Amino acid sequence: MALPSYGKRPWTFYVLATLFTLFVIFLYGPMISVLILSFQGPSAALNFPLRDPSLMWFDELFNPRRVGDVPGAFRRSLPLALITMLLTVVIAVTAGFAFRHRFRGATLVFYMAIASLIIPGLVLSIGILVTARFLGLSANWYTTALGAHLSWTLPFGLLIMFAVLGRLSPSYEEASYDLGATRWQTVKDVVLPIVFPGIIAVALFGFTLSYDEFPRSWLTVGTLNTLPLEIWTMTTNVTSPALYALGTVTTIVSFIVIALALGSILLIQRRRSGSS
């Protein structure tokens, strides 16, 4: 007698599951390898196996004898990323609100902002350097590099704000106005709190895009390197596991930033769904 059939998984399930597993290994395998090898002992090489695990390469990183100026690069990259984040939030959020009220030339402004996503970063980097020279300005991480990074983070920030504000029903603002709020009170007490998770997302993008940026930094930072440039320099002349230690440290910084951002979004959402 035949048993009831509740349907079995189609063969495509197994193909796609395999594909996804391979994808995950491909994605995280290298990162995990770097993480493990950053604990290499003094006698060890750049590749597996791991021998005499130690923290010596982390020490090497923060008290450089042979590697380049990693702490200095970090002290430039972090503030650069923070300033970029702040400016991205302020400009993208205000621009997002401006775009809610259709103004003359809105479409043109939008496409011009988005176009800078398409221009190759290295070309932009060269262009900024040449322009700065022409104007007699020197290239620095806090001037030319900041501008280069903003050309990358602002379009992303604007696109996120479009998505966030597109879902914001105008009836919240009308209700606020109906209850006697002024425009400013409506922004402060209604709109900003509601879109706050979206603003955190903009900040997160602003920070990580800047913190990781290589091509747009390449010619615009001037004489002192940011962290991605420092890593690149090290790959060409440092042949010790300090490179791996650096990879581990920067990855951890990125993860902390992401965790902070997602954590605060979750906290807000939990408060709204009322576990308070």
Place this chain on the structure above:
Amino acid sequence: MNYAPTSISPAHSVHTKGAGEIRLVNLTKSFGDMDAVKDINLTIPHGSYCCLLGPSGCGKTTILRMIAGHETPTTGEIYIGDDMVVGKTPVERGTAMMFQSYALFPHLSVLDNVAFYLKMRGVGKEERRTRAREMLERVQLSHLANRMPAQLSGGQQQRVALARSLITNPKVLLLDEPLSALDEFLRLRMRGELKNLQDELGITFVHVTHTQPEAIALADMVVVMDTGRIEQAASANEIYNRPATPYVARFMGGQNVLTGRVESISPTGMVLKSEKGEIFNAPLTGAAPKLGEPVSISMRRDRISISKPQNGKGAQQADAVTGVVDSTEYQGSFVKVSIVLDGGETFVANMPDHEFFAEPVDHGVPVVARWKPEHVHVLSKADTEGTKDPYAGSGH
């Protein structure tokens, strides 16, 4: 912002008589080339429950939003009480609006949502929370004060929205399809609560809806709208029993509309002859029409009796039409019999169920539908839409 001093005074102050009268004068609103509202004149008496009724896109919500101050009229004036309010803020107008989606602020607790108005005018935290709590008690939601809006059911959200509006102590409460987001059971319950609340507060309610039974059940004054114009503004009873135009008769759903040309006029009534030669008697109301002029009449669906034709003579009788049964729908207390007339129009008879089941008819059966001349109502406009009317078949 300049706040009207009257509404700062403690909650529940009593407005002077007539303060909540709304007068729309030659009101027009255009969006680009399209007139959403065309030259409307309407007076809604103080303390009445007024329903703006019409299909979507008829302009009823635009009127509500103009009264609320969320839409600026293209031309025309709006008076609330004695004040011309165009250009004023909602608080200055003394209006409060309840939004279709309720628009409760998702980041604030129920209590802080209700206290929002007081916060905006700088009332201290303790005082505004006390007053918001009092308001929540009035709508029996005190136990939910610390919940967030996302945790509430549709009915609870609606009551919070009501409390949030009422704390402004409005002269006029504007409700934009307030019951459309609720399920049938809650809709009926909240309908009753709204009516009671309006009785209790005595302020003017303006309620936008596209549902005929809702308007009939609630309103002192029903305003039936069609594409930016008012078709009829009158009491629910008047609208339902004596619709002004074929549109209103069809839209309200309880009527059949027939058209004929005037054959003869006597002191007591007139005789109409349809294109197919049917003879209808109609009372004479108002100015007598000219001979040969088209006149539309309506008769309630529950005043129609149905019988099988005898010897093919049905069509020769006056005050009757012939057709074929299209469908029958059992509605509990009555049976809705839809008849396709010889000309293709739909004619509906709502028959008491015992009468129907004594001699049931089914799809495809030829029938004669009769009515008594005293149940004929003459419409002020001759029907030009005929069977094209999308509401012709709708029934309630």
